[in-house]
Amino acid sequence: MSQIVIRPGETDFDVQHRIQGALDLPLTERGRSQINEIVNQLRGHDLDVIYTSPSEPARSTAEAVGEILDVPVQPIPGLCNAHLGLWQGMLVDEIRRKQPRVFKQWEDEPEAICPPEGESCEDVYQRVHRGLRKPMRRDESFAIVASEPVATVIVSVLKGKQPEFCGPHTGGCSRQLVEFVDADAERSDDLLTSSNPFLWWRGVAQQ
Numbered sequence: 001m002s003q004i005v006i007r008p009g010e011t012d013f014d015v016q017h018r019i020q021g022a023l024d025l026p027l028t029e030r031g032r033s034q035i036n037e038i039v040n041q042l043r044g045h046d047l048d049v050i051y052t053s054p055s056e057p058a059r060s061t062a063e064a065v066g067e068i069l070d071v072p073v074q075p076i077p078g079l080c081n082a083h084l085g086l087w088q089g090m091l092v093d094e095i096r097r098k099q100p101r102v103f104k105q106w107e108d109e110p111e112a113i114c115p116p117e118g119e120s121c122e123d124v125y126q127r128v129h130r131g132l133r134k135p136m137r138r139d140e141s142f143a144i145v146a147s148e149p150v151a152t153v154i155v156s157v158l159k160g161k162q163p164e165f166c167g168p169h170t171g172g173c174s175r176q177l178v179e180f181v182d183a184d185a186e187r188s189d190d191l192l193t194s195s196n197p198f199l200w201w202r203g204v205a206q207q
Helices: 012-016 029-042 056-069 092-098 100-108 121-131 133-137 150-158 185-193 197-206
Strands: 003-006 049-052 073-075 142-145 178-180
Touching: 003 056, 003 150, 029 056, 029 178, 049 056, 056 073, 056 142, 092 100, 121 133, 121 150
Parallel strands: 003 142, 049 073, 049 142
Antiparallel strands: 003 178
């Protein structure tokens, strides 16, 4: 059973090194061409469904890939990209210059950062955790399309790992378009049955 995380194609904000967050942006010409690269990596993997974030870059990528491979696409609202508040649309260098201490913490300890008027990392993880409960309990091969930093959160849930978040990014903490996840079924199952994944992980860490 395949579990695959796909990061969407490039947007203008990736090129400009701006923070995208939950803003809906179309794919660039290069982003659209990256769909062929994604499709080529997925050939030979019999997917039952492609789940997607409803965010524009992810949805556009998922629909294009699904059409080429003849795989149904299903949006999951809980996988929408992180809302980064007033940072959205800003250049990464702007934050580095104007808020050097915050930027340093964002680099070193991203899970501790909550952008002004944005979502905390814990809030993002909680909703991703809820959104993945049903798909992960089904006996099917699937791909999930989501932008960063949510894509990295999804990978940590699938692996049953400690919550992971990205530091400064422009919509792509990792530019690995297709990631084949080596899931830990037992641990991820325990994680999914937990009402609070952060408390669950604290318990695991103390064992």
